[in-house]
Amino acid sequence: NAGVTQTPKFQVLKTGQSMTLQCAQDMNHEYMSWYRQDPGMGLRLIHYSVGAGITDQGEVPNGYNVSRSTTEDFPLRLLSAAPSQTSVYFCASSYDRATHEQYFGPGTRLTVT
């Protein structure tokens, strides 16, 4: 049982490049979410999903896309990277909605130059 896994751990992009951050969980959790963590700002919700085929926007969705084709995977796509997207990104999952414990992945540190 690997829990929540994220790849890559580190990534450097140039402005305008696109990429996908991968997130997978093996706990059969319905709810998955993506956060970004910036100094002094805590974690802010980017997108979330309450089940396969269902996604919705969080607090800071601009510049990011998500899809949920399976229960296990929830990739986050940066369409055209900007320096403002330099951050640490965390994926999390929970049994349902957000009322149960969220399990967090180890994070991806992204730098956009």
Add this chain to the structure above:
Amino acid sequence: AQSVTQPDIHITVSEGASLELRCNYSYGATPYLFWYVQSPGQGLQLLLKYFSGDTLVQGIKGFEAEFKRSQSSFNLRKPSVHWSDAAEYFCATTTGNQFYFGTGTSLTVIP
């Protein structure tokens, strides 16, 4: 909108001393409240949660928190801090679909 505020950016305590980290929430009804801990370079781990009922909740690693509606607070406490408790602590609340995190309190433990 729901939100939580952590007024202390950084706290330093001596090993063995007691600890209290502050969290204030903004929500009319009974909120769902959580405390998470993040060790350096790691993801977040749930310490404890409050949904309803007993206002004093026990968590892992010897932590507890008390929900006080009159003060709109959900402060985290530990009677005796260990060096391994040095980390960043986040208070959070949820609407059911979305989580809202505080800005965090960084804890330093000195020998």
